[in-house]
Amino acid sequence: MSATQTDLRTPIHSFMRRQPITVMETDTIQDAVEKMTEEHLSALPVVDQDGCLKGIITVSDMLRLIQDAERTLDCDMAIYDESYLVVDLIRECLGSDEVASVMSNATVTAEQNDSLQKVAQLMVKHQVHHVPVINHDKRLLGIVSATDYVSFVAEMT
Secondary structure, eight states: OOOOHHHHTSBGGGTSEESOOOEETTSBHHHHHHHHHHHTOSEEEEEOTTOBEEEEEEHHHHHHHHHHHHHTSSSOGGGGGSHHHHHHHHHHHHTTSBGGGTOBOOOSOEETTSBHHHHHHHHHHHTOSEEEEEOTTOBEEEEEEHHHHHHHHHHTO
C-alpha cells in the first residue's frame, strides 16, 4: 500500500505527537540538553508559562553556536562523531546560558487542521525537521518531525 492523496489530506492533528516535551525560555541549555538526551530528541519547543509557543531549540542551533568555541580547541569536530561527545561539548560551551539565547523563533508552524501534505511542503520549503502545531492563540498543541513522516510511510507497507 502506498500513500494516497487521501492519506496526504489527513489533518495533522491526527498525526502529530501531542503533549510534546518542552522547555521554557528561562530554562538553561543544560536543562534542554538533558531532556533531549533522556527522550532521544533533537528539538524541543520553547513555551511560556501559558503553553504558548515562543520558539524552538534544536541540536543544530546549538552546534552552530559552538562553532566559534570549537575553533579554539586543539582538535577538530571530527573527534566528536559520537553523540555523547557532542553533548559534552554543548554542555561545556553553552550549559548555563538560557534557552532564549539559543532558540530559533518558531516561524514555521502548522495549525491542527493543516494537511500532512501541507506540513511536509513547509518542511521542505523551509528546510526544517520539526514543525510545531499551534492553535489560533499560539498555544502549542503538538509537534511533527521528519522522523514521524518516515514512520508513517514505513507503516503503510
